[in-house]
Amino acid sequence: QQKVQQSPESLIVPEGAMTSLNCTFSDSASQYFAWYRQHSGKAPKALMSIFSNGEKEEGRFTIHLNKASLHFSLHIRDSQPSDSALYLCAANTGANTGKLTFGHGTILRVHP
Amino acid sequence: EAAVTQSPRNKVTVTGGNVTLSCRQTNSHNYMYWYRQDTGHGLRLIHYSYGAGNLQIGDVPDGYKATRTTQEDFFLLLELASPSQTSLYFCASSEAGEQYFGPGTRLTVL
Numbered sequence: 360q361q362k363v364q365q366s367p368e369s370l371i372v373p374e375g376a377m378t379s380l381n382c383t384f385s386d387s388a389s390q391y392f393a394w395y396r397q398h399s400g401k402a403p404k405a406l407m408s409i410f411s412n413g414e415k416e417e418g419r420f421t422i423h424l425n426k427a428s429l430h431f432s433l434h435i436r437d438s439q440p441s442d443s444a445l446y447l448c449a450a451n452t453g454a455n456t457g458k459l460t461f462g463h464g465t466i467l468r469v470h471p
Numbered sequence: 472e473a474a475v476t477q478s479p480r481n482k483v484t485v486t487g488g489n490v491t492l493s494c495r496q497t498n499s500h501n502y503m504y505w506y507r508q509d510t511g512h513g514l515r516l517i518h519y520s521y522g523a524g525n526l527q528i529g530d531v532p533d534g535y536k537a538t539r540t541t542q543e544d545f546f547l548l549l550e551l552a553s554p555s556q557t558s559l560y561f562c563a564s565s566e567a568g569e570q571y572f573g574p575g576t577r578l579t580v581l
Contacts, residue, residue: 360530365513391568402561402572403514447513456567457502457521460530463513 361386361452365462372469378435380465382448385429391451392424393459394433398444406446407433438469474498475573477562483579484552492547492576494562502565503545505529505537507558508575514561520545552580 362385372378384392393408407422409415409431414423419438424431431450435442445466449459475496484490496503504519516529518537526537534556536548549556557580563570 393569402574404572405569408569457565458516458519458527458529459570460516461506461514463511 361389361450361460363448363450363460363462365446365448365465367465368463369466370468372438372467374438374440374469374471376438376469378438378442378467378469380433380435380446380448380467381430382432382450382462383430384450384460386450386452387426387429388453389426389450390454391456391459392422392431393449394422395447395449395461396444397447397464403447438467440469440471443468475562475564475571477560477573477576479576480574481577481579483581485581486553488549488552488580490549490552490578492549492560492562492578494545494547494573495543496545496562496564496571496573497543498564498566498571499542500564500566500571501542502567502570503539504563504565504570505535505545505547506561506563507531507556508561509558517547549578552578554580556580 394406395403397403419436421434448462505517506514515531520539560576562573
């Protein structure tokens with residue numbers, strides 16, 4: 360069974376800082392890796408995803424995947440107070456991209 | 472217009488009560504999901520479906536039944552609710568890959 364673990368559990372950074380969130384997974388056959396963001400009182404919403412080793416950048420956000428080390432990460436450049444939220448990583452199980460397993464989440468607070 | 476809707480948004484019931492949570496999606500997605508979210512546990516998958524009449528067991532299915540009546544509608548049933556089922560429940564839909572979530576139903580079992 361897929362196990363997904365996130366670190367750290369919570370993080371406080373100053374505005375303008377670089378933020379790095381980490382996720383490890385257990386199923387070496389996983390093919391789809393994603394980060395979701397959930398603002399307080401709202402539903403989770405997909406932020407970024409990646410299928411193959413390497414990195415992908417979208418604006419201030421970069422996702423990095425290393426399948427050999429069973430690790431992927433999210434980096435936020437120039438963190439803003441509006442980035443304060445719960446961040447959830449997720450990975451699929453084997454070849455079934457219809458089923459995702461989520462980590463427990465990292466609570467990020469960006470203070471002005 | 473919201474593509475995944477849930478009802479009710481809030482529900483209070485007593486131990487042993489029957490509860491049905493409803494979800495409708497207008498994304499024309501094949502997959503639909505029910506999750507529960509508790510502090511410190513992230514999102515845990517209860518049941519999911521990849522089409523009308525199909526049901527797949529998730530990771531925390533005990534005490535829950537689900538039924539997918541149409542491509543659009545997915546229901547979660549708690550036939551003998553217990554206080555441990557007090558939680559925030561999310562429905563989602565996808566075409567595999569990215570999942571789109573509804574606004575959530577907060578259920579309290581007294």
